[in-house]
Amino acid sequence: MSTATAQSHPNIAFIKYWGNRDNTLRLPMNGSISMNLDGLYTRTTVSFQPSLPFDELIINGHEIAGAGRDRVSYILDIVRGMANIHERAEVMSENNFPSGAGIASSASAFAALALAGSKAAGLNLSDQELSRLARRGSGSASRSIPGGYVEWQVGTSDEDSFAFSIAEPNHWNLVDCIAIVSTSHKKTGSTEGHSIAGTSPLQAARVADAPRRLEICRDAILNRDFNTFASILELDSDMMHAVMMTSTPALHYWKLASLEVMNCVRQWRSEGIQVCYTVDAGANVHVICHQTEVLSINKRLREIRGVEDLLLAHVGGPAKIVENGD
Numbered sequence: 175m176s177t178a179t180a181q182s183h184p185n186i187a188f189i190k191y192w193g194n195r196d197n198t199l200r201l202p203m204n205g206s207i208s209m210n211l212d213g214l215y216t217r218t219t220v221s222f223q224p225s226l227p228f229d230e231l232i233i234n235g236h237e238i239a240g241a242g243r244d245r246v247s248y249i250l251d252i253v254r255g256m257a258n259i260h261e262r263a264e265v266m267s268e269n270n271f272p273s274g275a276g277i278a279s280s281a282s283a284f285a286a287l288a289l290a291g292s293k294a295a296g297l298n299l300s301d302q303e304l305s306r307l308a309r310r311g312s313g314s315a316s317r318s319i320p321g322g323y324v325e326w327q328v329g330t331s332d333e334d335s336f337a338f339s340i341a342e343p344n345h346w347n348l349v350d351c352i353a354i355v356s357t358s359h360k361k362t363g364s365t366e367g368h369s370i371a372g373t374s375p376l377q378a379a380r381v382a383d384a385p386r387r388l389e390i391c392r393d394a395i396l397n398r399d400f401n402t403f404a405s406i407l408e409l410d411s412d413m414m415h416a417v418m419m420t421s422t423p424a425l426h427y428w429k430l431a432s433l434e435v436m437n438c439v440r441q442w443r444s445e446g447i448q449v450c451y452t453v454d455a456g457a458n459v460h461v462i463c464h465q466t467e468v469l470s471i472n473k474r475l476r477e478i479r480g481v482e483d484l485l486l487a488h489v490g491g492p493a494k495i496v497e498n499g500d
Contacts (some may be wrong), residue, residue, distance in 0.1 A: 192369030204384035210490030284311030285318035404450030431480025
């Protein structure tokens with residue numbers, strides 16, 4: 175029996191990934207930029223065992239079958255092919271944050287699976303190879319392999335569509351104050367959403383403009399230019415949700431409280447506070463601010479009706495192998 179345990183962080187996309195040009199390889203329509211979320215994690219242990227008749231998946235203590243397990247087996251099949259092994263695996267995974275609620279649980283899950291699975295199979299993959307492997311399970315998982323501020327290049331094929339760090343975690347002390355307005359599992363997951371993105375008449379314009387937004391966002395991060403960063407972040411988030419709302423069928427992830435948080439954030443910024451928002455495929459709002467503003471933003475967010483809880487995350491590091499007890 176060979177076993178490995180890996181831990182990785184979810185990430186919040188500043189320039190969003192939405193829509194694939196290849197659904198099987200999860201090759202994106204456009205590049206994206208994100209930040210890993212420290213303090214939030216998925217920890218996954220993979221054990222290859224000769225006695226198992228099929229792969230087993232246990233998430234937060236519950237055995238998972240069906241489509242969820244099939245996605246995990248798909249990644250493990252790739253690993254088995256690379257390592258030339260045939261054993262089935264027991265996969266035990268846990269999150270310390272809500273899954274399926276728009277906080278990128280699939281990103282951290284498949285990043286941890288790619289690292290733990292490949293290591294347990296005796297492989298020593300490079301960050302590029304790990305990013306490509308994680309991408310096959312969940313596109314945004316490619317961005318949870320490297321640390322800090324990360325860019326996933328669109329690429330031309332499986333070989334060159336991977337993510338890499340553009341700045342280390344300590345480059346800019348930003349904090350994600352995640353306003354939890356819903357912990358319920360979203361009805362339409364991101365995988366389904368990506369597959370219908372092309373039905374929106376707005377998607378082509380969003381994709382065509384993506385290189386411009388990527389350049390503005392990348393430069394704003396490297397120059398620590400918050401005002402430019404804030405305006406491009408909110409534009410990109412709103413563009414993605416506009417595509418979702420105009421897809422067939424239409425996807426409406428925002429709740430009343432989501433809109434209230436977004437409106438308040440824009441108002442606070444007009445008062446001179448360095449704060450902005452972005453929303454993934456879910457109702458919860460990621461409120462990004464500088465570390466110096468956290469206490470004030472935290473207090474203000476808790477006063478908004480409909481905000482059930484707050485999660486705070488600084489900039490996180492890369493996926494890593496952990497020993498038991500770490």
